[in-house]
Amino acid sequence: MAALFSLSQWGVTKSDAQEPVVFAVVDDLSGPFAASGKRTVEGMQMALEEINYSLLGKKIKLEIRDTELKPGVAVRRMREVIEKEHPKLIISSCSSAVQLAMEEVALDQKTLFWTEGWATEITGKACNRYTFRWDPGNFTMAKSAVVNMMKLVPERKKWFTITADYSWGYSMLDVMVPTLRGLGARHVGNIYTPLGEREFSTYLTSAMAAKPDVISIVNFGEDQMNAVKQAHEFGAKKVALIHTPGSGLEMFRGVGSEALEGVYSGVSWWSTVDTAFSREFSRKYKERFKDTASFSVINHYIAVKVTIEAMKSVGSFEPGKVIPKLEGFKYSGPFGEEFIRDWDHQCIHPYLLTKGKAPKDKKFDDDYVEIVGSGEAFPTKEESLCKDILRTKL
Amino acid sequence: MTFGNNGPFFSDSPFWGKERSAVFLSKGGPLPLIASQILNGITLGVIYILLALGLSIIFGMLGIVNFAHGAFYAIAAYLAYTVTLHLGNFWVALLAVPILMGGFGIGIEFLILRRMYDKEPIYQILLTFGIAFVVQEIITIIWNPMAKSLPPQVPGIINLGFMYFPKYRLFLVVLTSLIVILVWFFIERTKYGSIIRAGTENSPMVSCLGINISNVFTLVFGFGACLAGLAGVLSAPIRSLKPYMGWEILVTTFVVVVIGGMGSLSGALIGGILIGLAQSLTSLVWPIGTNIVIFILMAIILLTRPYGLLGRM
Numbered sequence: 001m002a003a004l005f006s007l008s009q010w011g012v013t014k015s016d017a018q019e020p021v022v023f024a025v026v027d028d029l030s031g032p033f034a035a036s037g038k039r040t041v042e043g044m045q046m047a048l049e050e051i052n053y054s055l056l057g058k059k060i061k062l063e064i065r066d067t068e069l070k071p072g073v074a075v076r077r078m079r080e081v082i083e084k085e086h087p088k089l090i091i092s093s094c095s096s097a098v099q100l101a102m103e104e105v106a107l108d109q110k111t112l113f114w115t116e117g118w119a120t121e122i123t124g125k126a127c128n129r130y131t132f133r134w135d136p137g138n139f140t141m142a143k144s145a146v147v148n149m150m151k152l153v154p155e156r157k158k159w160f161t162i163t164a165d166y167s168w169g170y171s172m173l174d175v176m177v178p179t180l181r182g183l184g185a186r187h188v189g190n191i192y193t194p195l196g197e198r199e200f201s202t203y204l205t206s207a208m209a210a211k212p213d214v215i216s217i218v219n220f221g222e223d224q225m226n227a228v229k230q231a232h233e234f235g236a237k238k239v240a241l242i243h244t245p246g247s248g249l250e251m252f253r254g255v256g257s258e259a260l261e262g263v264y265s266g267v268s269w270w271s272t273v274d275t276a277f278s279r280e281f282s283r284k285y286k287e288r289f290k291d292t293a294s295f296s297v298i299n300h301y302i303a304v305k306v307t308i309e310a311m312k313s314v315g316s317f318e319p320g321k322v323i324p325k326l327e328g329f330k331y332s333g334p335f336g337e338e339f340i341r342d343w344d345h346q347c348i349h350p351y352l353l354t355k356g357k358a359p360k361d362k363k364f365d366d367d368y369v370e371i372v373g374s375g376e377a378f379p380t381k382e383e384s385l386c387k388d389i390l391r392t393k394l
Numbered sequence: 395m396t397f398g399n400n401g402p403f404f405s406d407s408p409f410w411g412k413e414r415s416a417v418f419l420s421k422g423g424p425l426p427l428i429a430s431q432i433l434n435g436i437t438l439g440v441i442y443i444l445l446a447l448g449l450s451i452i453f454g455m456l457g458i459v460n461f462a463h464g465a466f467y468a469i470a471a472y473l474a475y476t477v478t479l480h481l482g483n484f485w486v487a488l489l490a491v492p493i494l495m496g497g498f499g500i501g502i503e504f505l506i507l508r509r510m511y512d513k514e515p516i517y518q519i520l521l522t523f524g525i526a527f528v529v530q531e532i533i534t535i536i537w538n539p540m541a542k543s544l545p546p547q548v549p550g551i552i553n554l555g556f557m558y559f560p561k562y563r564l565f566l567v568v569l570t571s572l573i574v575i576l577v578w579f580f581i582e583r584t585k586y587g588s589i590i591r592a593g594t595e596n597s598p599m600v601s602c603l604g605i606n607i608s609n610v611f612t613l614v615f616g617f618g619a620c621l622a623g624l625a626g627v628l629s630a631p632i633r634s635l636k637p638y639m640g641w642e643i644l645v646t647t648f649v650v651v652v653i654g655g656m657g658s659l660s661g662a663l664i665g666g667i668l669i670g671l672a673q674s675l676t677s678l679v680w681p682i683g684t685n686i687v688i689f690i691l692m693a694i695i696l697l698t699r700p701y702g703l704l705g706r707m
Binding site: 034035165191192193194196197198199201202203205206208209222225226229230232233234235238250251253254255256257258259 | 426427430431434437438538539540541542543544545546549551557558559560562563632633634635636642673674677678681682684685
């Protein structure tokens with residue numbers, strides 16, 4: 001009996017030592033948004049390569065699952081990978097609807113989950129103790145984009161908005177307009193444009209007719225690219241400053257430098273952020289993937305890196321130990337000293353305002369913008385709908 | 395009243411809810427804005443015309459609904475992007491890419507499509523659908539799915555008094571009008587054109603008259619692809635390029651063809667301008683309706699004239 005007991009014990013230890021610990025990426029890897037999933041994987045790979053895929057004496061194995069951009073599939077794949085592989089960390093990007101669904105699975109399955117989803121609810125109404133986020137979310141994007149711009153050009157008080165006609169656009173205006181008014185600016189008009197619009201000439205002509213100081217294009221992705229491109233084409237820059245609250249490398253590429261010159265954009269991170277962390281990351285990424293680093297990679301890189309640090313510090317992979325460590329954790333991040341708020345699991349760091357460079361001033365192909373402003377405006381505890389997550393038992 | 399789903403942040407600010415279709419008029423009243431919209435609508439319309447012409451000729455003559463037409467447009471835009479970037483010259487692309495696309499179309503008709511003429515329409519639809527997907531994936535592999543942008547060609551704007559209008563768009567309207575006139579002249583006034591017209595009406599009869607109809611089919615398909623290519627190149631400087639851009643424009647092009655009458659050339663002209671104007675004028679008063687209005691228009695026309703404006707039984 002004793003022999004049997006010791007044998008089984010030996011068996012357990014052996015399999016424990018050989019069995020790698022799994023980190024997983026559950027993301028959109030096929031279809032039109034495959035590029036975003038690819039960057040999630042790259043961020044994970046970079047962080048794991050730094051520790052040589054080994055942590056606390058164990059091998060780390062990377063498991064990847066495709067969500068096919070459907071919340072149903074995402075939830076199924078996430079449950080499947082949790083049941084089979086028991087991952088100690090799952091990361092994901094893609095749409096907010098998918099992220100919100102996955103967030104629930106993380107809570108239900110007691111699995112540590114880092115998300116890139118922009119909905120305010122992710123660390124707001126729907127927040128939970130297993131979910132963390134580095135990207136600032138829509139509230140911060142909308143508010144910072146206005147505050148940073150008004151700090152830079154306080155005399156430009158008449159704002160016109162061209163807004164995407166769906167929930168994201170409404171929630172952006174819900175924050176932007178009161179912020180503008182609070183700063184003594186005027187919202188002189190808005191036009192809602194259908195999602196997937198390719199032709200913005202009408203809206204731009206109408207906006208220009210209102211003679212505003214700033215035309216803010218509250219659109220994302222391809223809609224934004226076409227709107228900014230056409231704003232340049234139709235001479236809107238001669239009438240007003242062109243502004244977008246949220247943008248990034250892919251959209252800059254889609255707009256091109258000629259049209260982007262002089263355009264103000266809110267961005268979460270840019271490869272020329274002057275901190276040791278960001279410089280090092282940009283250099284390493286270029287070396288490893290032969291491309292310019294973008295927000296959508298560093299977002300996941302930092303998530304994995306911070307998790308690894310926390311795991312090292314508590315000497316365990318178990319969410320029960322790692323999560324309390326992450327709550328309130330101060331770490332060195334892309335913007336220098338950053339921290340994770342314990343009561344909503346939101347990472348706190350600045351949001352940037354950039355201005356498009358003239359094509360002749362660019363030092364390299366992707367040198368689209370210079371950073372002209374920065375500041376942070378996260379929802380306060382009173383504003384946030386995230387309540388009592390610390391009460392959840394791990 | 396609260397917009398969005400993000401909780402209570404400033405939900406006491408419903409004021410812009412009333413402005414959903416806000417139009418801000420300049421001092422001169424609504425006329426300048428309407429005039430500028432008519433101009434914008436024509437610019438949209440001429441691109442639709444180029445695409446619809448090809449689609450319509452191919453349908454009329456070959457009896458094939460070419461679902462790959464949008465893909466031809468997309469790959470031409472990407473080729474224009476690469477040629478312009480490497481040679482630094484858009485005009486070479488404008489000349490070379492449509493010719494290349496013509497050759498591509500001829501190749502596809504000769505190698506694959508002609509085997510489908512005697513099959514049921516479903517096979518032809520599946521085939522052209524398949525070609526469209528293959529082309530889209532090829533674009534993704536060669537150029538990656540990230541959006542691309544071609545800088546505006548013919549930079550600068552013209553002050554028309556009531557509005558600023560980009561020079562490039564003016565150029566686009568003039569060039570396309572010239573091309574459309576040439577195509578019309580070719581089809582209506584030349585011998586080859588009469589063969590195409592006859593083939594559109596009754597291709598077995600043309601065959602009986604001793605004309606090698608299968609060569610004509612090949613050339614017609616190539617010609618359609620060439621026009622789609624031209625539309626792609628011309629659109630490249632004013633749109634961001636994405637692998638699936640072909641699908642988006644294909645839907646509108648179908649509407650244009652259906653409204654004008656399947657197989658009717660003048661129908662394609664009228665349909666293109668009508669849809670372009672409908673979209674741009676609707677966006678003035680009802681932005682969200684721009685994508686709906688074309689289908690409403692199509693429904694009305696189909697109810698009153700089932701074969702389209704200029705279509706025949």
